[in-house]
Amino acid sequence: MTSLDPSNRDRVIIVGAGPVGLVAALRLARAGITVVVLEAADLPHAEPRASTFHPPTVDLLDELGLGERLVALGRPARTWQYCMFETGDRAVFDLGVLAKDTNHPYRLQCEQLNLVIEATKMLEAEQPGALIHKAKVTQVSQTEDGVVVDAEIEGEATRLHGLWLIGADGASSVVRKDLGLAFDGETYPTVSISIGTPFPFEEHVDGLCGVNYFWADGWSFSMFQTKNMWRVGYSPPVDLDDETAVSDQEVQARLSRILPGCGPFEIVTARLYSVHRRLVERMRVGRILLAGDAAHLNSPSGGFGMNGGVHDAFNLTDKLTRVWNGEDDALLDRYARQRHHAASSDIQKTSDANHKRHREKDTTKRMAALKEMQDIIADEARAYKFMRESSLMDSLERANAIE
Ligand SMILES: Cc1cc2nc3c(=O)[nH]c(=O)nc-3n(C[C@H](O)[C@H](O)[C@H](O)COP(=O)(O)OP(=O)(O)OC[C@H]3O[C@@H](n4cnc5c(N)ncnc54)[C@H](O)[C@@H]3O)c2cc1C
Numbered sequence: 001m002t003s004l005d006p007s008n009r010d011r012v013i014i015v016g017a018g019p020v021g022l023v024a025a026l027r028l029a030r031a032g033i034t035v036v037v038l039e040a041a042d043l044p045h046a047e048p049r050a051s052t053f054h055p056p057t058v059d060l061l062d063e064l065g066l067g068e069r070l071v072a073l074g075r076p077a078r079t080w081q082y083c084m085f086e087t088g089d090r091a092v093f094d095l096g097v098l099a100k101d102t103n104h105p106y107r108l109q110c111e112q113l114n115l116v117i118e119a120t121k122m123l124e125a126e127q128p129g130a131l132i133h134k135a136k137v138t139q140v141s142q143t144e145d146g147v148v149v150d151a152e153i154e155g156e157a158t159r160l161h162g163l164w165l166i167g168a169d170g171a172s173s174v175v176r177k178d179l180g181l182a183f184d185g186e187t188y189p190t191v192s193i194s195i196g197t198p199f200p201f202e203e204h205v206d207g208l209c210g211v212n213y214f215w216a217d218g219w220s221f222s223m224f225q226t227k228n229m230w231r232v233g234y235s236p237p238v239d240l241d242d243e244t245a246v247s248d249q250e251v252q253a254r255l256s257r258i259l260p261g262c263g264p265f266e267i268v269t270a271r272l273y274s275v276h277r278r279l280v281e282r283m284r285v286g287r288i289l290l291a292g293d294a295a296h297l298n299s300p301s302g303g304f305g306m307n308g309g310v311h312d313a314f315n316l317t318d319k320l321t322r323v324w325n326g327e328d329d330a331l332l333d334r335y336a337r338q339r340h341h342a343a344s345s346d347i348q349k350t351s352d353a354n355h356k357r358h359r360e361k362d363t364t365k366r367m368a369a370l371k372e373m374q375d376i377i378a379d380e381a382r383a384y385k386f387m388r389e390s391s392l393m394d395s396l397e398r399a400n401a402i403e
Pocket residue numbers: 015016017018019020021038039040041045048049050051052053112135136137138168169170171172173174194273291292293294300302303304305306307308309
């Protein structure tokens with residue numbers, strides 16, 4: 001029986017083969033549940049998106065054998081910092097304080113594409129043919145005992161049936177829209193830009209960590225180091241049109257403000273993106289569950305979107321496996337409560353505060369925030385608490401404790 005066989009109903013259908021859909025698929029497949037993953041694109045999306053994996057996420061991924069692979073493909077950043085660019089005044093956070101709580105006391109800097117590629121290989125080994133590319137879902141519906149998915153597969157209209165459906169189809173989720181769920185929140189007024197360059201900044205800028213947030217004269221920027229690349233991020237001036245903002249001339253000029261006289265820099269990617277903060281009203285409607293960006297969006301500041309989505313996928317697949325094996329499906333309402341809480345109470349609030357703090361232009365407010373961070377670092381108990389919060393460790397535990 002192939003994945004597309006219409007008589008094959010005894011399975012979970014997953015829409016979207018991003019990090020969240022694939023982690024969910026792999027976990028269900030490992031639990032012996034048949035899955036089919038429908039992915040609209042023909043190849044994994046290569047544009048730079050998440051680069052930070054927090055310690056509890058890598059701990060979870062270890063269970064699938066993915067943690068080790070990602071560590072090999074990424075670069076562990078044991079420290080991260082906020083720094084006044086011109087004066088060098090800084091606050092350096094050390095994730096080593098979490099060594100007793102995690103096998104990975106660092107922010108793993110690794111492109112999310114690596115997770116997609118590695119999880120795809122593992123899923124193919126576990127359930128060959130489960131992932132179908134060029135399969136664009138156009139409509140979903142459900143009855144009391146099953147779900148129905150209409151898709152264009154290689155351009156051909158196809159109808160699939162299953163017992164449960166996971167909508168992991170990202171920000172513009174068709175699944176969420178078909179359920180008619182509100183996705184309230186806001187789009188931040190300024191766009192951001194992410195630049196990828198292999199230029200070895202670490203050989204030229206003193207005191208760089210793997211993850212850096214800089215406050216500079218009149219602007220702010222971040223610098224993240226993955227295995228072979230520096231990712232430089234900032235918000236271009238509001239009066240600059242999009243095309244000019246990503247033009248080579250403009251990008252070279254920006255990087256020259258960081259490192260005068262060292263250009264031209266090799267630019268591998270320069271991509272503009274909008275930043276949103278939105279949360280779906282419910283993460284479960286009957287036999288349809290939402291996870292990841294389909295359910296919640298937040299500023300990338302702090303690196304929580306994909307991490308939170310992977311936490312959704314683990315939580316959901318734990319419970320769905322139990323329901324599959326005969327337990328009451330009220331467990332899935334608990335999934336929805338737990339992960340909705342994590343998104344609304346922790347992830348959205350912290351990423352919003354991070355987003356605004358990093359874009360602060362007022363020197364007095366910047367200095368006050370820096371002093372606050374330095375005070376936290378100087379106090380062992382506060383530093384420990386802060387590192388647990390900023391790596392989503394406490395968020396994960398708090399959510400899991402909700403009945
Ligand atoms: C610049 C940037 C930096 C970021 N940095 C971080 C970070 O460091 N750490 C972090 O945790 N997060 C980060 N994020 C957020 C992170 O990228 C997202 O949260 C993550 O990709 C969400 O994963 P997902 O699987 O839910 O959705 P997606 O990755 O969007 O995957 C959804 C998939 O569904 C497919 N799809 C969509 N519609 C359909 C359809 N109708 N039918 C079939 N398939 C469909 C899409 O093609 C896609 O493959 C960052 C985001 C950006 C933009």
